[in-house]
Amino acid sequence: EAGVTQSPTHLIKTRGQQATLRCSPISGHTSVYWYQQALGLGLQFLLWYDEGEERNRGNFPPRFSGRQFPNYSSELNVNALELEDSALYLCASSQGQDDSPLHFGNGTRLTVT
Amino acid sequence: GENVEQHPSTLSVQEGDSAVIKCTYSDSASNYFPWYKQELGKGPQLIIDIRSNVGEKKDQRIAVTLNKTAKHFSLHITETQPEDSAVYFCAAIRGGTGRRALTFGSGTRLQVQP
Numbered sequence: 001e002a003g004v005t006q007s008p009t010h011l012i013k014t015r016g017q018q019a020t021l022r023c024s025p026i027s028g029h030t031s032v033y034w035y036q037q038a039l040g041l042g043l044q045f046l047l048w049y050d051e052g053e054e055r056n057r058g059n060f061p062p063r064f065s066g067r068q069f070p071n072y073s074s075e076l077n078v079n080a081l082e083l084e085d086s087a088l089y090l091c092a093s094s095q096g097q098d099d100s101p102l103h104f105g106n107g108t109r110l111t112v113t
Numbered sequence: 114g115e116n117v118e119q120h121p122s123t124l125s126v127q128e129g130d131s132a133v134i135k136c137t138y139s140d141s142a143s144n145y146f147p148w149y150k151q152e153l154g155k156g157p158q159l160i161i162d163i164r165s166n167v168g169e170k171k172d173q174r175i176a177v178t179l180n181k182t183a184k185h186f187s188l189h190i191t192e193t194q195p196e197d198s199a200v201y202f203c204a205a206i207r208g209g210t211g212r213r214a215l216t217f218g219s220g221t222r223l224q225v226q227p
Binding site for chain 2: 004033035041042043045048056058090092099101102103104105106107
């Protein structure tokens with residue numbers, strides 16, 4: 001069974017640009033979560049999508065947005081990039097039930113210069 | 114919302130010793146508590162989880178205990194090996210409300226000295 005896949009693995013952008021990160025969940029999983037992990041810090045919850053709808057949002061500005069496609073894959077968009085957006089962005093998927101385990105991908109390392 | 118505190122932030126043990134990482138949570142309605150291991154350059158990997166109707170769970174060298182009254186849970190690793198060196202995260206979630214999002218602790222960097 002293939003795990004959660006994220007692309008690209010690395011992304012370098014300039015301040016003010018837009019970044020798009022992509023995630024493919026494990027087959028059969030309907031929920032996708034996005035987390036930000038800044039260097040040396042913990043995981044901060046960004047967004048949760050289930051069945052194509054945004055279900056919950058963390059404490060991030062509106063320039064962080066995303067969507068989930070009919071095949072349950074997802075993309076995260078970050079507009080007007082700032083230097084502090086540099087981080088590892090992790091995607092996770094689950095079967096959607098309340099206590100279904102989250103399975104993470106290996107992340108996209110975003111560097112803003 | 115939920116708040117999860119994790120201690121210690123770093124832990125160094127000798128190979129073969131035991132390691133214990135502790136977490137406390139604030140929301141008494143939280144009912145699912147997973148533990149993740151993150152190795153360098155990789156995403157977090159689920160290593161064990163426990164639900165609120167269970168007080169202890171073991172899987173080979175790893176065990177997790179839960180004290181709902183005190184709102185804390187712990188990860189125990191016995192007979193540590195160098196490959197156990199990683200960052201470990203605890204998490205808590207309050208299910209059944211439609212606002213499902215894991216809250217993670219700040220992580221513990223475990224170093225196992227050979």
